[in-house]
Amino acid sequence: xxxxxxxxxxxxxxxxxxxxxxxxxxxxxxxxxxxxxxxxxxxxxxxxxxxxxxx
Amino acid sequence: xxxxxxxxxxxxxxxxxxxxxxxxxxxxxxxxxxxxxxxxxxxxxxxxxxxxxxxxxxxxxxxxxxxxxxxxxxxxxxxxxxxxxxxxxxxxxxxxxxxxxxxxxxxxxxxxxxxxxxxxxxxxxxxxxxxxxxxxxxxxxxxxxxxxxxxxxxxxxxxxxxxxxxxxxxxxxxxxxxxxxxxxxxxxxxxxxxxxxxxxxxxxxxxxxxxxxxxxxxxxxxxxxxxxxxxxxxxxxxxxxxxxxxxxxxxxxxxxxxxxxxxxxxxxxxxxxxxxxxxxxxxxxxxxxxxxxxxxxxxxxxxxxxxxxxxxxxxxxxxxxxxxxxxxxxxxxxxxxxxxxxxxxxxxxxxxxxxxxxxxxxxxxxxxxxxxxxxxxxxxxxxxxxxxxxxxxxxxxxxxxxxxxxxxxxxxxxxxxxxxxxxxxxxxxxxxxxxxxxxxxxxxxxxxxxxx
Numbered sequence: 001x002x003x004x005x006x007x008x009x010x011x012x013x014x015x016x017x018x019x020x021x022x023x024x025x026x027x028x029x030x031x032x033x034x035x036x037x038x039x040x041x042x043x044x045x046x047x048x049x050x051x052x053x054x055x
Numbered sequence: 056x057x058x059x060x061x062x063x064x065x066x067x068x069x070x071x072x073x074x075x076x077x078x079x080x081x082x083x084x085x086x087x088x089x090x091x092x093x094x095x096x097x098x099x100x101x102x103x104x105x106x107x108x109x110x111x112x113x114x115x116x117x118x119x120x121x122x123x124x125x126x127x128x129x130x131x132x133x134x135x136x137x138x139x140x141x142x143x144x145x146x147x148x149x150x151x152x153x154x155x156x157x158x159x160x161x162x163x164x165x166x167x168x169x170x171x172x173x174x175x176x177x178x179x180x181x182x183x184x185x186x187x188x189x190x191x192x193x194x195x196x197x198x199x200x201x202x203x204x205x206x207x208x209x210x211x212x213x214x215x216x217x218x219x220x221x222x223x224x225x226x227x228x229x230x231x232x233x234x235x236x237x238x239x240x241x242x243x244x245x246x247x248x249x250x251x252x253x254x255x256x257x258x259x260x261x262x263x264x265x266x267x268x269x270x271x272x273x274x275x276x277x278x279x280x281x282x283x284x285x286x287x288x289x290x291x292x293x294x295x296x297x298x299x300x301x302x303x304x305x306x307x308x309x310x311x312x313x314x315x316x317x318x319x320x321x322x323x324x325x326x327x328x329x330x331x332x333x334x335x336x337x338x339x340x341x342x343x344x345x346x347x348x349x350x351x352x353x354x355x356x357x358x359x360x361x362x363x364x365x366x367x368x369x370x371x372x373x374x375x376x377x378x379x380x381x382x383x384x385x386x387x388x389x390x391x392x393x394x395x396x397x398x399x400x401x402x403x404x405x406x407x408x409x410x411x412x413x414x415x416x417x418x419x420x421x422x423x424x425x426x427x428x429x430x431x432x433x434x435x436x437x438x439x440x441x442x443x444x445x446x447x448x449x450x451x452x453x454x455x456x457x458x459x460x461x462x463x464x465x466x467x468x469x470x471x472x473x474x475x476x477x478x479x480x481x482x483x484x485x486x487x488x489x490x491x492x493x494x495x496x497x498x499x500x501x502x503x504x505x506x507x
Contacts, residue, residue, distance in 0.1 A: 001289055003218040003241040007275050007297030012249055012261070023265075023432065026257040028402050035402075037249060037257060 016043035056178045057083050059372065060170065062162045062316065063185035065092020066357050067348030069146065070364030071183045072155055078372050081154045083179065085162045085172050091146040092187050093349070094357045100141055101210045102230055103389050104134045109237025110391045117427075124239035127215045134210065164321035167341055181343050181371040184323075184331060185364055188310040188349035193222070193280075201285040203304040206231070216240055216302040220292050222280055223307030224251040226388045229263065231305055232272050233390045243273040243299045245280060245292065252388065256400050256434050256448040258414060263394055263450060266430060273299075312350045328352035335378045337367040345371045359384050383466035385458045392431050393454035397462045398446030401436050409439040413494040415487060417451045421504055422482035428452035435471070435491045442470040442495070453484045460488055471495055481505050 012021045019025070019039045029036055029044040031051055038044040061071045064086030075082045089096045108130045116123055150157065160172040169178045190205040192198070204212075209231055219235050221228050224246025236242045244251075244267070250260040251267075251274065264274055278294040283304065285291075291300045312330035324340040326332040330352020337345045345367035348360035359379075366377045388394040404410045417423040417431040431451035437444055447461035464474060471492035479489045481504060490499050 001217055001300075001302055003220070003243055003273065004300040005243060005273055005297075007243075007278070007294060007299050009273075009275055010277055010296070012276075021257075021261065023258040023261045026261055028257045028400075029405075030402060035249075035253065 012037060014039040014043050016047040056168075056180055057156075058179065059083070059181045059183070059368070060085060060162075060177060060179035061183045061185060061368075062086075062170070063092065063187055063348070063350070064090050064146070064157075065185060065187050065348065065360065066094050067185035067187075067350075067360040067364035067367075068092070068183070069149065070361040071185060071347060071368040072153060073149075074365045074368040075372065076153045076155070078369065080372055081156065083156045083158060083177060085158045085160065085170070085177070087159065087161045089142075090150075091142050094360075095138060095142050095146060097207045097210055099357050101134045101138050102206070102234065104137045105130050105210070105234050105238075106230060106389050106391070108133060109234055113237055113391065124237065127212075127238050127240075130238060131211060162316055164317040164323075167321050168343065170316075182321075182345065183364065183367050183371060184316070184339070184344065184346040184350055185348045185360070186313040186316060186350045188312050188355055190306060191309045191311045192306055193308050195222075195280050195283055197283040197285075198304075198306075201283045201290050201304070203283075203306050205306055209235075209305050218242070218301035219303050219305055220245065220290070220299050220301040221305045221307055222292070223305075223309070224248060224274075224276070225254070225307070225309065226252065226386075227309075228305075228307035229267065229388050229390050229394070231307060232267060233270065236267075236270050236272050241271070241273075241301070243275070243301065245278045245294060245299070246274065246276045247279060249277050251276070252394065254400075255394065255396055258432060258434055259394060259396075259448045259450045262430075262432060263388075263390070266390075266392065266450075275299075310349065310355055312352045314350060326352060336370045336376050337363055337379075338370065343371075353381075354384060354386060356384065356386055380466055383462050385462040387455040387458060389455065392428065392450055392452045394450045395454040395458035396446070396448045397458055398444065398465045399436060400446055400448065401434075404436045404438075404445045408445060410436055410445065411439045411495060412436045413491055415491040415494050415499060417487065419500050420451075420484065420487045420490060422484050422486060423452065425482055426452065433457075433487045433491045435488075435495075437471055437495065442472060443468055444471060444474070444492075447488070447491075449487070451484060451487065457485050457488060460485055464488075475507070 025039045027038045059082040162170040218241040278296045282293040322341045331346040347363035347367040349355040385397040414434045418429040423429045433449045436446040474492040
């Protein structure tokens with residue numbers, strides 16, 4: 001039998017600004033032991049700063 | 056009492072055996088199961104053979120412009136021929152060249168210097184444990200009742216399947232996904248992390264996904280498998296992202312070290328990865344027992360296992376203090392294009408260094424255009440001030456060959472200038488390493504061929 005798929009794919013987006021990520025703009029940073037994905041280091045800095053404020 | 060006992064006769068065990076003979080020692084070699092261990096029987100050799108067969112047909116498809124697949128069972132028959140040939144040449148025949156006492160059986164430590172095999176006590180002054188690893192089977196509701204494949208069954212299938220659901224998203228999962236897709240099988244891949252191969256650079260991970268999806272492999276990420284159900288001849292995998300139904304399930308969620316050999320009786324402790332705890336000289340917490348290969352629980356690579364077997368043996372017999380430079384150990388996923396890495400990723404390097412990084416796309420490499428394989432990229436990370444190369448990730452045709460030069464560069468703590476000052480053959484894919492080094496100084500998309 002062929003595959004029967006009823007499962008959704010998810011596009012990877014910058015966890016700070018929401019832009020779609022590609023091989024041209026992806027940036028990874030581990031924050032509090034968890035890997036996060038951004039479009040640039042500035043977004044990662046903003047996200048990390050807000051994460052620190054939240055905690 | 057014997058001088059040396061080696062437990063396990065895979066890559067690490069054989070490497071230790073050969074080194075022992077070179078040092079004038081006749082070891083006892085204790086092994087169970089197929090000689091040669093995982094690599095030659097159910098690992099690198101058979102998987103790369105079937106991947107290669109699929110690759111040949113893929114080239115043909117490109118050339119002829121038509122869909123064509125190899126015969127499903129014939130691919131595995133050819134695989135078996137290669138396994139038999141290499142097992143004989145590289146393991147069975149090799150045994151006859153060396154002075155060794157071979158014992159087939161399962162070893163269990165009964166004291167810090169004694170093991171029992173087939174109810175016989177063997178005592179040795181030194182030991183090397185090289186018992187390898189086995190697939191991890193995750194605790195998923197209904198999985199065991201429904202049945203599943205591991206790499207073992209997937210490399211010797213008893214039935215032809217039309218669809219395969221792979222749980223996992225690292226090296227093994229990617230290789231089997233492409234292998235089966237290129238045998239004409241519909242494949243879905245379920246990965247828990249946001250990215251496939253999360254231990255690689257994220258640009259490489261995304262490109263890998265893009266390439267697999269273009270071949271028709273259905274990839275879902277951030278997916279948590281909740282349950283597996285059997286429905287007649289098919290199996291349903293239920294996840295938080297929805298359900299996938301197919302003929303068979305392949306579990307490719309990693310491997311665990313084989314440590315069930317009575318280590319507590321020998322005073323050998325385990326590490327946080329569940330492998331045998333060793334120091335940099337591969338010595339365990341028992342000073343007379345060393346460990347090598349997958350059983351340590353580090354990177355599970357055939358070539359590294361071989362190196363570790365040799366180093367452990369030398370340190371055990373000669374009392375030397377040899378270490379392995381783990382930073383320069385390369386690893387490859389043998390999909391087409393290959394995916395390869397050595398050293399640190401940008402994220403890893405940023406934790407300890409001031410770094411710079413560059414990416415060059417294969418479309419800007421002359422040879423990639425000549426052979427019409429422009430898919431992919433190479434990324435390099437360097438220490439900003441010294442310009443020393445810290446890491447290289449590649450996804451491209453022949454990346455498995457290119458990575459060796461990067462590995463040597465890191466081993467020698469070379470800089471990008473060392474690479475740039477080395478004349479590379481034009482046109483080659485290896486030139487990509489020079490181009491990415493040059494890209495730290497100039498825009499390589501605006502250069503003519505061979506500009507230095």
